Amino acid sequence: MTHPQITGEAKPPHTPAPQLVLRFSGTRRGARLARQLATQQFTEWTGLPHDSDxxxxxxxxxxxxxxxxxxHGSLxxxxFRLALLLLPNALRIEVTDTRPERHPEPASTAPQSLDAPSGRGLLLVEAYAECWGWECRDAYTKTVWGEVALPSLPEAQAATNAAKNLL
Known part of the structure; x- marks a missing residue:
């Protein structure tokens, strides 16, 4: 048996990006818990305060x-599944549901009635996320995702210092 020759400098082991994946009940309570958990995990990963932008x-x-x-996606x-992935410059938020046949329309092209009680959620996602989209990874689920930009290091430090000064 021959062994490959190792040349050059040793590479550090590949460290995967931090991620968290959890399932929530397809209820309003499940959606609320997903929001709270995502915010908590984000603040733990970044060190930014809960009330930062x-x-x-x-x-x-x-x-x-x-x-x-x-x-719209629940049977x-x-x-539904929430996945958080900390990328070098963004937090990727993925929500997977059980209705792959129901594709979200781009918010900017969807008809909007000014007096409608709902229908503006993806418009908000489009406005606040750096990018967003959807994909069907299998025949049973659909994943809608958005990426929230991480502040640069000086911005993050300033936000953390401001929060400490309030205490």
């Missing part, structure tokens, strides 16, 4: 994606 953006995007999964008795 990026944390609020994570809460809003998660809330809208989870609410859409509950309202009775089926859960």
């Amino acid at each position: 990026p944390a609020r953006t994570v809460a809003l995007v998660t809330s809208e994606l989870a609410a859409n999964a509950v309202r 009775p008795g089926r859960d």
Whole structure:
């Protein structure tokens, strides 16, 4: 048996991006818990306070994606999945539901009635996320995702210092 020759400098082992994946009940309570957990995890990963603009953006995007999964993508008795992935410059929020046949329309092209009580969730996601989209990874589910930009290091430090000064 021959062994490959190792040349050059040793590479550090590949460290996967931090991620968290959880299932929630397809209910309003499940959507609320998903929002709270996403915000909590984001603040733990970044060190930013809960009331920082990026944390609020994570809460809003998660809330809208989870609410859409509950309202439009849920089948009775089926859960939805929340996945958070910390990328180098963004937090990717993925919500997977059980209705692959129901594709979200781009918010900017969907008809909007000014007096409608709902229908603006993806418009908010489009406005606050750096990018968003959807994909069907299998025949049984659909994933809608959005990416929230992470602040640069000086911005993050300033937000953390401001929060400490309030205490």
